[in-house]
Amino acid sequence: MTQHSTLGVAVVGTGRMGADHVRRLDEVVSGARVTAVVDIDGDRAKGAARGIAGCTAYTDAAAAMAAPDVDAVLIASPGPAHEEALLAALAHDLPVLCEKPLTPDAAAALRVMEAEARLGHRRVQVGFMRRYDAEYLRLKALLDGGGLGRPLMLHCRHRNVATPPGFTEQMMINDSVVHEIDAARWLLGEEITAVTVLRPRPSGGAPEGLGDPQLVLLETAGGAVVDVEIFVNCGFGYQVSCEAVGERGAARLGDAHGLYVTAAGRWGGEIAQDYVVRFEDAYDRQVRRWVDAARRGETEGPGVWDGYAAAAVCEAGVRAQATGARVAVELAARPALYGG
């Protein structure tokens, strides 16, 4: 495997998340430099490349991946565009960090899995950044160490201030709850086997046609239950919390962020307004670990199997959302490459 002194990274998609990753690779993470940026919006690509020495702007991801100064690819285009970029990167056997969701549907994820299996080694890390968040890591260590006894339930809350234009009910599952789906699989070490979605009366603050909030219930292979409140137009802040309840104790993350202030007859803290603030450290740690592994010629962290399993649960979730029924998750057999 190639050893890279400095990893030349192509960032595909330079919107909100892609631009933040370009900044991160340029200013925060050592051992990498952004040699290419790709966006179907050429002006946006040029804007992202501006000020970065040796960075070329492209509108075609395949052209960027064929460039000699591109050693790795960070995909931050919208979910439906991921499959094409992933297959192109795998055709060049390049290390990839792909923003979540790996793909919005399970069939596309399976095609990516087949392409990676043909290489015979893992190349793709999925951007499930909560696995790199300090609080989630502590909760995972506590659960793995048996500190709470056998875990029985997770209570999760996922609140966004507001949705961007075009955000659909399906995206509440595919784009938002997909984080809890991955976090639950990782924290509990079990696959999710069934999904049910309950709908309280919709908030007046939600856009027309969006049944927001919703309560998503996940059942796991070992009999644990996970409830997820997804409320993407709560209006007051970006809140992500998770309480694990075990046979001998409970532990909750996500309550406090930032300063706790006592002044002017009041006490309290701040609520982050978006994910870029709440998960800044997690994104930094995730990208640093990806760059370090890629420079060693290795791939670690959540991979294509995790992206596929999450997509399969999301598909069941979207059916449960539409029908009100409890929907079983259908999973293919886990290939040996992913520990099957």
Ligand SMILES: NC(=O)c1ccc[n+]([C@@H]2O[C@H](COP(=O)([O-])OP(=O)(O)OC[C@H]3O[C@@H](n4cnc5c(N)ncnc54)[C@H](O)[C@@H]3O)[C@@H](O)[C@H]2O)c1
């Ligand atoms: N991990 C997280 O917390 C987190 C947060 C936000 C977004 N995301 C993920 O990041 C990705 C991007 O989200 P965003 O909010 O930055 O979206 P965005 O709409 O702000 O940006 C997407 C960009 O991709 C470009 N684009 C579209 N199709 C393309 C293609 N085929 N090739 C190249 N560029 C293309 C668009 O022109 C746009 O500039 C999504 O997968 C999203 O789910 C993850």
Ligand SMILES: O[C@H]1[C@H](O)[C@@H](O)[C@H](O)[C@@H](O)[C@H]1O
């Ligand atoms: O794409 C975003 C992102 O993944 C955020 O982390 C999540 O809180 C939002 O709900 C989602 O729309």
